[in-house]
Amino acid sequence: MKRLIPLALAVIMALTCLAGCKKTDKDTEIILTTPFEENEVFRIENESCFLPEVMVYMRTAQDKYEGLFGPEIWDKDLGDITLADQLKGTVLARLAQIKVMQLLAADYGLTLSPQETALAEKAASAYMDTLSQNEIADMGIDKETVANMYGQYALADRVYREITKDVNPEISDDEARTIKVKHILIKTYVTDLSGNRVPYSSSDKSKAKRRIENIAQKLEEGEDFDDLAGRYNEDKKSTYSFMKGSMPESFENAAFELDNDEVSGIVETEYGYHIIKCISTFDRDETDENKLKIVKERKNEVFNQVYSDYVLTLHSNLNEELWNSLDFTKDSSITTTDFFDIYSLVLGDEEAQDHSDGQ
Secondary structure (H helix, E strand, O other): OHHHHHHHHHHHHHHHHOOOOEEOOOOOOEEOOOOOOOOEEEEEOOEEEEHHHHHHHHHHHHHHHHHHHOHHHHHOEOOOOEHHHHHHHHHHHHHHHHHHHHHHHHHHOOOOOHHHHHHHHHHHHHHHHOOOHHHHHHHOOOHHHHHHHHHHHHHHHHHHHHHOOOOOOOOOHHHHOOEEEEEEEEEOEEEOOOOOEEEOOHHHHHHHHHHHHHHHHHHHOOOOHHHHHHHHOOOOOOEEEEOOOOOOHHHHHHHHOOOOOOEEEEEEEOOEEEEEEEEEOOOHHHHHHHHHHHHHHHHHHHHHHHHHHHHOOOOEEEOHHHHHHOOOOOOOOOOOOOHHHHHHHHHHHHHHHHHHHHO
16 A cells, blocks of 8 residues: 555645535535544544554554664654654554545445455454454454454555556566666765755866766776776766666666667766766566556556545545544553554465465
């Protein structure tokens, strides 16, 4: 579901802006929503999210961050916001997105298959088995709640696949191919204290140009490219693998014109002057991987357009009092298992079993 997260920000905006009221089809009429149910954190149309669902997501995120950085991480100041508030926003975004996907599923007439329902039940059992009674009480969950969450997670993925099922463009080898090059860079900028690039003066740029011309002369006289790169290259790395559209245009154009072991002339970019040597013009495995990436990107573009347009039609309501009361403090004895990893493991086991049965 990582591919879906950015668009959930639109849902957060709707939740915070429309908290406490609902706009009808008549532009001038505003009516109050029905009161929140007990432990109801937010509502989008007729889809509600309750406190136990939020707690599962919050505890999963909390344990991951504390495992990496320690419990003191929640005091980290990110400027206008704390890490805790930022992560709460991410939790709200993910859950809001799942709920929106349930509404989309209904519009598309999609429901869980018996196999998907069984998988959700199996994942719920596996998740509950990892928890102590303290952890279960802390989150206020039971197996039925968790199974429903996994079911909604699976249905969201079904919606994505339904919307993008007809996106299968033909990607040519040339469009997807990756080349590998080495280069020598002589910079034409310095970096200030804020990390910004400051261009050289005309005089310093001329000196840089003479340096790269001197290196080009050494190459023409037969000196080894790698040796010269080791002595003169001002980039932190000398080797790059990339496909079209990922490097400065002049660098990319020069690199893709080279054959294996061929060396370019002097190429200027916003970083400085380069001399490029092609190591490999084509890699079959990387090209095939790139084709898959391009297809995914195009599927995401199609889905994102449908999803963002749909979100604009929704009414939502956030229980601000309950939401604001939630934080990442807890009993130190409570350490939950990653909710999403459990599902992935169970799904992987199921797919492996299906493959075995098929043989």
